[in-house]
Amino acid sequence: MKLKRYRSKRKYEPILPGPREWPVVQLSRNKKQFLKEVVKEAYERIKGNTRNKTALIEELETTLYKEKARIRQTPWKVDPDDEHQFWGKVKDELLEISQQKTKDEEKANKVLHNIIERYAEEIAGNFNTSHYRFARGLVTFGFNRLLNAARIKKLGGFWSNELTMNDKIQINGEVEKLRTLAKKGTIVIVPTHSSNLDSILIGWVIYTLGLPPVIYGAGLNLFNISVISYFMNSLGAYKVDRRKKNMIYLETLKAYSALALKKGCQSLFFPGGTRSRDGRVEKELKLGLLGTAIEAQRSNYQEHGKDSEKIFIVPVSLNYHFVLEAPSLIRQYLEKQGQERYYVENDEFSSSYKIITFLFKFFTKGSDISVSIGEAMDILGNKVDEEGRSFDSKGREIQPQDYFVFQDKITVNKQREAEYTRMLSKKIVEQYSKIARVFSSHLIAFTAFEMIRKRNKKLDLFSLLRLPEEDLAIDFNEFRITSQRIKNKIEDRIKEGRMSQAEHMDDTIDNIIEHGLLNLGMYHSKRPLIKTKQGDITTMDMNLLYFYRNRLDGYGLEKHI
Amino acid sequence: MGSKNIFDKPIGVIGAGSFGLSVANLLAENSEVLLYARNPEALESINKKREWNSYPLHENVTAIDDLQRLADTCDIIFPVVPSANFREMMRSLSPFLHPYHILIHGTKGLNLTLPEGKTLADMQVLERQHIKTMSELIMEESVVVRVGCLAGPNLAKEISQGLPAATVVASPFNEVIQIGQQLLRSDRFQVYGNPDLIGIELCGVLKNIIAIASGALSGLGLGENARSLLISRGMVEMIYLGKALGGNVRSFIGLAGIGDLMATSHSTLSRNFTVGRRLAEGETLDNILADMHEVAEGVNTIMIAKKIAESFKVRAPITEILHRVLFEGLTMEEAVQYLMKYPLNVDVDFI
Numbered sequence: 088m089k090l091k092r093y094r095s096k097r098k099y100e101p102i103l104p105g106p107r108e109w110p111v112v113q114l115s116r117n118k119k120q121f122l123k124e125v126v127k128e129a130y131e132r133i134k135g136n137t138r139n140k141t142a143l144i145e146e147l148e149t150t151l152y153k154e155k156a157r158i159r160q161t162p163w164k165v166d167p168d169d170e171h172q173f174w175g176k177v178k179d180e181l182l183e184i185s186q187q188k189t190k191d192e193e194k195a196n197k198v199l200h201n202i203i204e205r206y207a208e209e210i211a212g213n214f215n216t217s218h219y220r221f222a223r224g225l226v227t228f229g230f231n232r233l234l235n236a237a238r239i240k241k242l243g244g245f246w247s248n249e250l251t252m253n254d255k256i257q258i259n260g261e262v263e264k265l266r267t268l269a270k271k272g273t274i275v276i277v278p279t280h281s282s283n284l285d286s287i288l289i290g291w292v293i294y295t296l297g298l299p300p301v302i303y304g305a306g307l308n309l310f311n312i313s314v315i316s317y318f319m320n321s322l323g324a325y326k327v328d329r330r331k332k333n334m335i336y337l338e339t340l341k342a343y344s345a346l347a348l349k350k351g352c353q354s355l356f357f358p359g360g361t362r363s364r365d366g367r368v369e370k371e372l373k374l375g376l377l378g379t380a381i382e383a384q385r386s387n388y389q390e391h392g393k394d395s396e397k398i399f400i401v402p403v404s405l406n407y408h409f410v411l412e413a414p415s416l417i418r419q420y421l422e423k424q425g426q427e428r429y430y431v432e433n434d435e436f437s438s439s440y441k442i443i444t445f446l447f448k449f450f451t452k453g454s455d456i457s458v459s460i461g462e463a464m465d466i467l468g469n470k471v472d473e474e475g476r477s478f479d480s481k482g483r484e485i486q487p488q489d490y491f492v493f494q495d496k497i498t499v500n501k502q503r504e505a506e507y508t509r510m511l512s513k514k515i516v517e518q519y520s521k522i523a524r525v526f527s528s529h530l531i532a533f534t535a536f537e538m539i540r541k542r543n544k545k546l547d548l549f550s551l552l553r554l555p556e557e558d559l560a561i562d563f564n565e566f567r568i569t570s571q572r573i574k575n576k577i578e579d580r581i582k583e584g585r586m587s588q589a590e591h592m593d594d595t596i597d598n599i600i601e602h603g604l605l606n607l608g609m610y611h612s613k614r615p616l617i618k619t620k621q622g623d624i625t626t627m628d629m630n631l632l633y634f635y636r637n638r639l640d641g642y643g644l645e646k647h648i
Numbered sequence: 649m650g651s652k653n654i655f656d657k658p659i660g661v662i663g664a665g666s667f668g669l670s671v672a673n674l675l676a677e678n679s680e681v682l683l684y685a686r687n688p689e690a691l692e693s694i695n696k697k698r699e700w701n702s703y704p705l706h707e708n709v710t711a712i713d714d715l716q717r718l719a720d721t722c723d724i725i726f727p728v729v730p731s732a733n734f735r736e737m738m739r740s741l742s743p744f745l746h747p748y749h750i751l752i753h754g755t756k757g758l759n760l761t762l763p764e765g766k767t768l769a770d771m772q773v774l775e776r777q778h779i780k781t782m783s784e785l786i787m788e789e790s791v792v793v794r795v796g797c798l799a800g801p802n803l804a805k806e807i808s809q810g811l812p813a814a815t816v817v818a819s820p821f822n823e824v825i826q827i828g829q830q831l832l833r834s835d836r837f838q839v840y841g842n843p844d845l846i847g848i849e850l851c852g853v854l855k856n857i858i859a860i861a862s863g864a865l866s867g868l869g870l871g872e873n874a875r876s877l878l879i880s881r882g883m884v885e886m887i888y889l890g891k892a893l894g895g896n897v898r899s900f901i902g903l904a905g906i907g908d909l910m911a912t913s914h915s916t917l918s919r920n921f922t923v924g925r926r927l928a929e930g931e932t933l934d935n936i937l938a939d940m941h942e943v944a945e946g947v948n949t950i951m952i953a954k955k956i957a958e959s960f961k962v963r964a965p966i967t968e969i970l971h972r973v974l975f976e977g978l979t980m981e982e983a984v985q986y987l988m989k990y991p992l993n994v995d996v997d998f999i
Contacts, residue, residue, distance in 0.1 A: 467747075467793070479791045481742070489747035490793065493823065494656060494723060502822045503794070509820075510793065 099262075099297035102270050109299040110351040111323050118211065121346070125207045129342035130200060133335055140192040144184060147198055150333040151177050157330050165310045173205065199335070206339040210325050219300060219323070257590075258292060260460035260522060264473060265401055268463050269298050271475040272397035273351050275380050276301060277515055279369055279403070279523070280357040282410045286324075289355065289403070292458050302347055303355035304340075304376065329361075341379050348383035351396060358515060362412065364420035366637035368404070368523050372512035374505065381504050381511065384466045388488040389497050397475050397487070400468070400511065402461035402518040406589070408528040408606035410634075414613075417634040421552070455606075457589055459522040467507060468514025520641060525577055525588040527603035532635035534570045535561060535616055535624055537648040552629045560623040569648060571596045576647050586642060608635060658682045659831060660722035662737060664690045664711070665942055666804035667754055668728035669703045673808065675726070676706035677834050683711045684718050701941070703808055719744035724752070724827060726798070727786075730943040731757025734782055738789035745790045752796040752817065752828055755782045756852035757945040758952050768951060773959040779893065779952065781849040796824040797845060798832075799852035799904035801911030803918065807837075814838035816904040818848035840903055847895030851904040854889055855912055856920045856946030857953060857967050858882035862913035863924025864973075864980050878966070879913050885964050887998045889953055892960035897998055920946035927973060928980040950974060965990050 137143040304327035360373035387395040469477040477485040491497045580586040608615045613628040626632045658680035661672045694711040759780040796819030817828030825841035954971040957964035972978040
């Protein structure tokens, strides 16, 4: 494959001069105080959610039960040693309360407080400026070196400076606006999530764009591995434990996020919650953490009035030709869809070895990545200009604090804000489908899969995926014509502003197909699409083809196959 | 309940049609009401004689003709104008609206938003984005997001006589439902809440089709067995269409669905019922519409719903046959014969 050099090689200056001004640094410097606030806030939330002491005691008992089950069923290396001890003590205390004739509310409150404190400590990130510098430097240096070693297949390549991350990763979209707004308010970045690589990639993007470090929730499972744990801690991550689904934990997590946002910490959520299992761009978002952005904004308005710090939501789409975890992701998806059976989460990132192999494959096997920055929005999904002012679709200026006003006063209404979160998530999803960039590999995967589907109209998805090998071959000429037709339809939608495509798509259809075949899921042992000796197109793995096909789902393109 | 002001500001109502006036009167029992009336005659009559079109008006109602003043003075506004004028009204009102406004509409019709220069006849298929309920129209035309609707068996004449009745306030926002309840509830008026805004709007819209059919049965003198048949099959048809457009089935078996359907199908007071009856008595549609004071939303709804049934592949025999009576010259007798021969015989398949 010919190496393409991209135009976007410019360097961005950091928008805040030194780490002293980074909100995340101030946060970690005053960590004790901050955690106190988190505990207080979470405590109030939970008390608000549980109407009386009976409800509170019930909630505590449920939490205890769930936590004991978790400790038994899914123990992790990262779990602290005193878990048994802690929850054993909670159990004793609850037992004592339940034996009293008149239940002691003070005691129950204290148990709650202890649990929250423990959770808050666990969630808290451990940001450290010098570690951040070191880790960031190491990541960039390492990536560049690996990249050169891989691309220039000479011995000295490892030390060559010829190629940098910029060559491999394109950043496009509303970059300047993002930088401008980052100086005027608090940015919340909400990227699509398809691979474990996303966390590293987005961290690099934020650094490259000169933005101060963000705080973000990273799965606690990643902290199982000590090397990764070090990087995560250094890069501003706080820990999210997906095993803990009890209300007390979730409220503590939300309190943490909301308070950090109020303090002006740029944040990042993967609003899809988890990696896309079926390869589709997210259509449904998790509302929990997203809601904390709306809450923090309202709280800012309450405390500082009309001119308080604004929160901007910036959707980002990460686009790949391949997703390392695709085979296991799609398998989990199909298992779930097929039998509605609960599946045990299988963790591909369970050892350092696997991660290193993954990174090595990523850098040695070529293939480009692009990152599209979407339009910044206010907390209700309205457009904002360079000054950070909000505008409606008719171009009239909006005062966002009015969304929280009733009878001339800002009021707190959880249900209202939950509804706003749902509305915001719709806007984010709309942006995703607009900015997700179509790659050659997506085009050919979609075309091939839909051609096979059309030939077998009567089959449901599961029978389709089980078609025998001899039914999978597609005549190349037919494939070429259909690909061209779909490409034309994509271009129509680009003109209407509904889709975007990568620069390599400005080429002849033959080159695009060739480029796509080369890149589509290129390191999977079973390639999703290959050319046979007879010159036909076929797949070695229908499930994988389906996974990559899904990237173009939801645009109504299948009508044109 | 006394006439105590729950809210500091007056409540706005837009539209001086019969339902608009009913809403204004209901609100006036608890609050000051500003009523926007376009027609200068209506304005004068309301403010001076305290009545319009032989509807008496509560003393707390003041008519005005200035939308800006209405929006500046009132945080809570009830728009009750025919669906055909709704977008135009919203466009005039929108510049004065802010996100703190709360709009609860009482219009039972649909809006069609077709691509530039196209008419309904040109459209091969309708997509969901072409069809707008009034709440969707409000959100499209303004910055207001806290939106709700009123629907239920609320025959304007009965309400103005002070007979007991109830309504549904639907909104995804609990606060909007609560406000609707606080404002409208009285000794004679009960208010229920429902979060399925789209479903409740569609109940109010689609029941008008069945009301026309019910009027036709009366005109033909076909009796109560036939009417019950119509109402229950009509209900099924409403559910099919409503589901296709995103409503929740449960909403249709509540007060705004079956409740409103019963009222409109039995009441000779209803405009849609009158259209059906007069059609059955042999009058032409043009003739009937020419001498009606107010809009019968059902006629427009049948046009749109027929296209929806085709586009979303939904069975809607009553709608289709009414379309043929209204616009294709079929007689009501032929229509009844056709329906009696209709091959479908599964009773309930939507739950």
